[in-house]
Amino acid sequence: MDAPLPAVPRVRRAALVFIFVTVLVDVMAFGLIIPVLPHLLKKVTGGEIADATLWHGLFATGYMVMQFVAQPVQGALSDRFGRRPVILVSNAGLAIDFLIMAVAETLPLLFIARLLSGVTSASFSTANAYIADVTPPENRSAAFGRLGMAFGIGFTVAPVMGAWLGAVDLHLPFWVAAGLCTANFCYGFFVLPESLAPDRRAAFEWRRANPLASLKLLRAHPELFGLAGVSFLMALAHLVYPTTFVLYADYRFGWGLEMVGWTLLLVGVLTIIVQGGLVGRIARRYGDRRTVMIGATAGAIGFAMYALAPNGYWFWAAMPVAALWAVAGPAAQSLMTARVSPQEQGRLQGAIGSLNSIAGILGPTLFTQTLAFVAANEIGGPLAGASFWLASVLVGLGGLLAWRATTTRH
Template sequence: MPVHAPASPPTARKAALAFIFVTVLLDILAFGVVIPVLPRLIKQMAGGDMVSAAHWVGLIATVFAVVQFFFNPIQGALSDRFGRRPVILLSNLGLGLDFILMALVQTLPWLVIARVISGMTSASFSTANAYIADVTPPDKRAAAFGTLGAAFGVGFVLGPALGGTLGDIDLRLPFWIAAGLALANFCYGFFVLPESLPRERRSLQFELRRANPIGALLLLRRYPQVYALAAVVFLSQLAHYVLNTTFVLYADYRYDWGPQAVGFTLGFVGVCNGIVQALLVGRIVRHLGERRAIFIGLTFGALGFAWQGLAPTGWLSLAAIPLLALWGFAGPATQALVTRQVDPGEQGRLQGALASLTSLAGILGPTLYTQIFGWSINKDSPLHLPGLAFLLAASLLLVALAVAWKATRPAADAASATDAAHP
């Protein structure tokens, strides 16, 4: 049965959402400023050897995802037991100290250790989602999650641009800036951020046997609709990794785009995503409902990936970006629908479980898409189709659409029956 948390007063809710928006924005900026320079720093530590650098980049990305896969449920369970605020604060403090370590290390093994610490401490995103579920009534959650998506968009535009500029001055300068942003976020939260989970709604105890990926997935199985929608989240995240791992290589190979063209394109992506999340998600969900918003978002996402994989020129490929931005309807609507089904005292574990699925996609996605891209452009390949990886991502979203249709149909039918019985 759906569980409805008590709504917070509107003024308190708006203030809390503003606090969480700033928290997520600062965190995204902190991560974003290191995106353009981390591979270059790894290459520098590898003695300039591109092959060795590629090996270490893949290793570090996989290690980060594996650590997050195991630690996100622990962070979620801790937030259910002790509250959201201390977990967010410890996350920001840990990230700030970790960025300082990354700015100082001189060897690749130490850089791997630093990324392990990042994976252990980066809890604020999933805990922020639980915070939103605590303070927002169910019918307002999709718009609230869309606001967080807008923070991602703004941070994604500003962070890499700032990091690239600072990296031209000194490769390690962006890490110091990231550390400053994370520690500023800790101070902001310490003095401003209120707790969202009252003591009477917290879990009675922290159980390590339940605070692990398997235990988290077992939690999802207790709620059949949530379990199916978690599959939608996983497939969506797995599809998304084609952008993280293949887009730069694909644009270079097919369109002969250099770093500047890619940078402008990523900026356009961030602007489109910010507009959709901040201005459209709430309106679409309010008028069409969460179920239809999920269907519309996944359909646009599949169309966007298919367009990207088939576009013969760089200019034509830009038309895929607004389509992919409209895919952004699906995420907040799915989050809102999922949080309706879970007890308020288990929202942290729920978000930890969903974050672990995202991390699992991060473990599988990079190898999957880079191998497919390499095979599709190999001169000995029987099928020369550089956009094959994007077509696979489009197919995954169509599968997610079918799963979402089946998962939400009983709830929709029940709602229709209820409306008919109570005109």
């Protein structure tokens, strides 16, 4: 067992509320543009769906590549200069980015703005480092769960609002998103204290801040590389939802947009309940290690139930089981933060963020091609859910990897 780390600093409750709010507002800002960005791309590319789809894929890939590069840099900068300036600069950068997208009428300008958003949104990893700074190890699962709840709220409510605003004007959601980020910056400027004391900071070195070098941190600590692999596999599996669910529901159940919308709303509500109310209770009762196992088991079973569901009713019945998977991520985060020093929390979150960005690059092709093969060959029955079977296997492998990576310490 490593030597105990120094006691975490006491921070005003308003600061912790701000971290929750900053994640919520930033997620809502991104959620607002989800339903309108494809239509805006269609408009600036000449009105052809095929061209807009191609560019939408390139935009998504470019965004993830920039996150892969930027997250380790921001993490290292936050270890050197503190979390507060990195979070505030990122909030300001996001506001500028959305303003650019609000006035952009050309494809190159939109693409540049989207790349910029990949850089500035990397502050999510710094928010995780902030939580690790100010939260005792035994309470981190619950704290990370609350951040997950912010994601759930943002991505449940914001796309609906974005669709309403986009019906008025395609650029209006970008103006609202810019306003939210600006308000977030102003709020944080006055209430957010620094969480990383000067004596806990580490020197900034470019050779340690690049994505590949940052991954070396994961191998420098026992068990950390395995736990990071768990995070990667679960991030990859999660992409089955945004990449294939709409088309899968149409292919398997004949659902239209209304049924898909209600189902995604229920997914969001269940995620909020689990991450906001159950993660902390389960982690306190069973410990972080067992909580990861519980979540991975529920996720693997839940995705398998999705694949087997012969109709929409059975799919809905599987949702509470699959929702319990959400306890695994915060618990895995808690286990990883307990294995590095305060001076390395930013680099750790940057490295995890880079791995998740790799998942974001690989996942869309992996799952969409799987579903495309099913549809092209008109496969029915349980094998029609091949994309969900794949997600089930990935989550199950994540659970096995977590068990193996943490066995020696228990």
